[in-house]
Amino acid sequence: MVLAAALSLTAASGLFAAGQKEGTSGTPTTSEKSKQTLTLLMDNQSGRTGLEAVIAAFKEKTNVEISIEFRPGSAEGENLVKTRLAANDMADLNWYNSGSLFQVLNPSKNFVDLSGEPYASRLLDSFKATVSVDGKFYGVPGETIPAGGILYNKKVYASLGLTIPKTWNEFMTNCEKIKKAGKIPIIASYKDDWTSQLLVLADYYNVNSTYPNFASEYTTNKAKFATNSAALRGFEKLQEVFTKGYINKDPIATSYDMALAMLAKGEGAHYPMLTFALAPIKQNFPDSINDIGFFAEPGDSEATNGVTLWMPANISIFKGSKHVESAKEFLRFLMSDEGLAIYMKARIPEGPFAIKGVKLPDAVAPAVKDVVAYIDANKTAPALEFLSPIKGPNLPQICVEDGLGLKSPAECAAEYDRDVEKQAKQLMLPGW
Amino acid sequence: MTLGTSKLYSYRFFIPAGIIYLLFFIAPTFLSFFFSLTIWTLSDWKFTGLDNFKIFMTEPSLAIGFKNSLIYAVLTCGLKVIFGFLLAAFLTTDLKTRGFLRSIIYFPNILSTIAVGIIFSSLMHPSQGLINLTLKAAGIPGPDWLGDPKIALVSVALVDVWKGVGIAMTIFIAGIQAIPTHYYEAIMIDGGSAFHKLRYITFPLSRSSFNSVIMLAFIGGIRTFDLIWVMTKGGPGFTTDLIASIIYKQFQGGFYGIATAGNVLLFIIISIFAIPLYRYLTRVEVDL
Numbered sequence: 001m002v003l004a005a006a007l008s009l010t011a012a013s014g015l016f017a018a019g020q021k022e023g024t025s026g027t028p029t030t031s032e033k034s035k036q037t038l039t040l041l042m043d044n045q046s047g048r049t050g051l052e053a054v055i056a057a058f059k060e061k062t063n064v065e066i067s068i069e070f071r072p073g074s075a076e077g078e079n080l081v082k083t084r085l086a087a088n089d090m091a092d093l094n095w096y097n098s099g100s101l102f103q104v105l106n107p108s109k110n111f112v113d114l115s116g117e118p119y120a121s122r123l124l125d126s127f128k129a130t131v132s133v134d135g136k137f138y139g140v141p142g143e144t145i146p147a148g149g150i151l152y153n154k155k156v157y158a159s160l161g162l163t164i165p166k167t168w169n170e171f172m173t174n175c176e177k178i179k180k181a182g183k184i185p186i187i188a189s190y191k192d193d194w195t196s197q198l199l200v201l202a203d204y205y206n207v208n209s210t211y212p213n214f215a216s217e218y219t220t221n222k223a224k225f226a227t228n229s230a231a232l233r234g235f236e237k238l239q240e241v242f243t244k245g246y247i248n249k250d251p252i253a254t255s256y257d258m259a260l261a262m263l264a265k266g267e268g269a270h271y272p273m274l275t276f277a278l279a280p281i282k283q284n285f286p287d288s289i290n291d292i293g294f295f296a297e298p299g300d301s302e303a304t305n306g307v308t309l310w311m312p313a314n315i316s317i318f319k320g321s322k323h324v325e326s327a328k329e330f331l332r333f334l335m336s337d338e339g340l341a342i343y344m345k346a347r348i349p350e351g352p353f354a355i356k357g358v359k360l361p362d363a364v365a366p367a368v369k370d371v372v373a374y375i376d377a378n379k380t381a382p383a384l385e386f387l388s389p390i391k392g393p394n395l396p397q398i399c400v401e402d403g404l405g406l407k408s409p410a411e412c413a414a415e416y417d418r419d420v421e422k423q424a425k426q427l428m429l430p431g432w
Numbered sequence: 433m434t435l436g437t438s439k440l441y442s443y444r445f446f447i448p449a450g451i452i453y454l455l456f457f458i459a460p461t462f463l464s465f466f467f468s469l470t471i472w473t474l475s476d477w478k479f480t481g482l483d484n485f486k487i488f489m490t491e492p493s494l495a496i497g498f499k500n501s502l503i504y505a506v507l508t509c510g511l512k513v514i515f516g517f518l519l520a521a522f523l524t525t526d527l528k529t530r531g532f533l534r535s536i537i538y539f540p541n542i543l544s545t546i547a548v549g550i551i552f553s554s555l556m557h558p559s560q561g562l563i564n565l566t567l568k569a570a571g572i573p574g575p576d577w578l579g580d581p582k583i584a585l586v587s588v589a590l591v592d593v594w595k596g597v598g599i600a601m602t603i604f605i606a607g608i609q610a611i612p613t614h615y616y617e618a619i620m621i622d623g624g625s626a627f628h629k630l631r632y633i634t635f636p637l638s639r640s641s642f643n644s645v646i647m648l649a650f651i652g653g654i655r656t657f658d659l660i661w662v663m664t665k666g667g668p669g670f671t672t673d674l675i676a677s678i679i680y681k682q683f684q685g686g687f688y689g690i691a692t693a694g695n696v697l698l699f700i701i702i703s704i705f706a707i708p709l710y711r712y713l714t715r716v717e718v719d720l
Contacts, residue, residue: 252576
């Protein structure tokens with residue numbers, strides 16, 4: 001049953017890939033003898049405006065074309081990539097999440113080592129760590145650094161005379177005032193269940209500042225969400241906003257897109273989210289992008305107030321590719337000053353780059369400047385999934401249970417600990 | 433080769449189909465029994481004994497699937513049998529519009545399950561959906577059909593019945609039409625009413641149709657995946673997760689061993705319910 005499913009999946013993706021190849025080689029250009037077409041497999045939700053501009057410039061320059069193949073996002077797409085890798089039928093270039101998800105793909109076996117590339121020293125170490133195995137790194141950043149925290153509507157804040165909360169209690173006070181003013185304090189979009197995780201995951205800066213060893217102890221099966229009071233706070237916060245009535249009604253019927261609209265229109269004041277949401281807001285509500293600000297998820301103490309950073313998705317080169325050299329050349333171009341300039345011209349960055357010495361244009365959105373302020377003040381920590389290879393796949397559903405009060409925060413945390421155990425065993429980590 | 437038993441075709445013609453069947457059905461089935469006992473990464477495996485089964489049975493978010501699948505199967509199967517039979521009995525009478533009505537009831541079957549799921553998800557939207565807007569106009573506060581953990585599973589089951597009752601009805605119609613008319617004539621001569629006809633002729637003599645419908649609907653219900661995935665993705669939380677959606681999520685998570693163990697369990701469960709059910713139903717049929 002299982003193997004049949006796996007086989008049919010690879011057969012389907014194989015057919016798809018074959019179809020694509022045929023389509024592109026069907027129009028031969030005789031004068032260009034070195035014309036090559038590389039494929040880049042990426043999900044269909046990530047923004048690609050900047051990347052496409054760089055691809056076009058690269059074709060102009062070297063006559064190497066890169067065609068993008070699309071796959072679904074999240075778990076469904078991850079499965080597709082894993083299956084294509086197992087069947088040795090992968091695209092030349094692979095766009096993928098960095099951190100724990102990338103580690104699962106067995107990078108040293110499947111991807112080309114990029115440690116000797118000229119841009120190696122330009123990349124931020126915190127990024128490189130998320131795509132490295134045994135000191136060698138296997139991917140370059142494909143986008144800017146997203147931060148996780150609270151996106152808020154500045155107009156709502158201005159009209160109610162609110163200030164940016166530095167502690168969780170101040171945040172709750174703000175929410176109470178917003179609720180009294182007849183607006184939605186916090187937007188919950190649990191129809192897209194991945195969005196429910198933010199209050200838990202973006203709390204990691206606070207976990208880290210209270211309990212700095214959490215990531216390593218968690219990886220070695222010593223620390224648990226349910227029993228570590230600092231880690232449990234995230235689950236408690238997620239339920240608190242529900243029990244206090246601060247989220248919108250019909251959270252299960254509210255999608256990510258609807259949530260962005262509510263935030264942009266000022267119907268809702270806060271949306272716990274990653275800053276990559278600024279791109280769709282800018283595209284769909286260009287007039288509102290300057291009304292959107294960002295602050296970190298507040299902790300319990302004002303002294304420790306900082307932001308949890310995600311790491312950008314990476315682009316890696318498939319080891320079995322027939323065009324490894326061209327693919328390497330493309331990544332060099334993408335990481336060069338020339339490539340980055342083309343990128344920023346086509347797309348105003350939604351965050352800082354994971355590349356040293358890149359100056360952001362002045363035209364970046366206010367929320368991006370808010371994020372950069374935290375980075376300049378050195379008040380950042382990476383999210384847990386970039387410090388530990390284990391992330392349980394059921395966290396979205398567990399967070400929905402938590403966020404709707406179906407179970408207590410402690411029960412949800414314990415449930416997540418069990419979920420994580422499966423992942424750790426699957427990765428055959430020591431100590432589990 | 434003896435006289436009179438000469439075969440028209442050689443067994444060699446069986447080979448292509450046999451290879452395909454062996455390669456894509458028999459072999460994977462037996463391999464899955466093996467891989468269900470391992471931690472499996474598609475390229476590599478480590479033997480772990482019955483651990484995967486233990487995880488599947490003890491973890492609340494996985495074990496809930498057994499309960500839900502059973503509720504779902506019994507509910508959809510029961511409603512399909514009841515409504516299918518009554519509709520069939522009604523639409524085998526001399527009704528002018530019966531052809532039209534049969535088509536209408538059968539129609540949802542030819543729709544894609546995915547399309548049905550999307551349509552009903554929007555109809556069941558708690559504040560903007562047509563169902564609740566209608567209820568609101570009548571002064572009744574509609575529930576959150578898919579968001580309330582208490583009724584979400586029932587909501588999906590009702591959609592399944594709406595979509596699947598046509599098949600049940602068609603099977604019953606075929607069965608009812610095969611009943612010889614002289615039984616009905618006999619009961620008319622004895623002065624029986626329409627209810628008597630239904631109770632003492634149509635119902636008992638449709639027994640074989642009942643068997644088919646119950647078997648098909650029950651097995652279909654217990655391995656349902658598509659509708660639940662489109663409408664709730666097993667949510668809110670895990671409250672509408674069925675065995676099949678849980679297995680799918682384990683695949684997504686990359687837990688191929690656990691997912692395979694789930695498939696083996698599903699296979700066993702279907703056998704446990706289906707074999708005795710089939711035996712019982714066929715025995716009753718023979719007894720008649």
